[in-house]
Amino acid sequence: xxxxxxxxxxxxxxxxxxxLLSPAERVFAEVRRWVEGRRYERIEAKKAAVxxxxxxxxxEEKVSSLVGGAISVKL
Numbered sequence: 001x002x003x004x005x006x007x008x009x010x011x012x013x014x015x016x017x018x019x020l021l022s023p024a025e026r027v028f029a030e031v032r033r034w035v036e037g038r039r040y041e042r043i044e045a046k047k048a049a050v051x052x053x054x055x056x057x058x059x060e061e062k063v064s065s066l067v068g069g070a071i072s073v074k075l
Contacts, residue, residue, distance in 0.1 A: 023067035030057065030066060 021029065034053045040046040056061050 026066040027054075027063060029061070045051070 031053050035049050
């Protein structure tokens with residue numbers, strides 16, 4: 001069992017994608033991975049960081065792999 005009482009592969013393991021997450025949740029999880037845990041002086045700086053991650057994911061064509069199909073991120 002992993003943390004929170006989940007067996008590995010059911011959302012308790014780190015590093016792997018959970019099959020329990022919706023496509024949008026997988027994108028948000030990836031954004032949080034890069035943005036959370038850092039200190040931002042202003043909300044605008046955090047917003048810019050989130051937008052930067054989304055742009056990078058789109059440029060690297062990772063959004064499609066996270067959601068399991070082709071979509072476009074509009075910022």
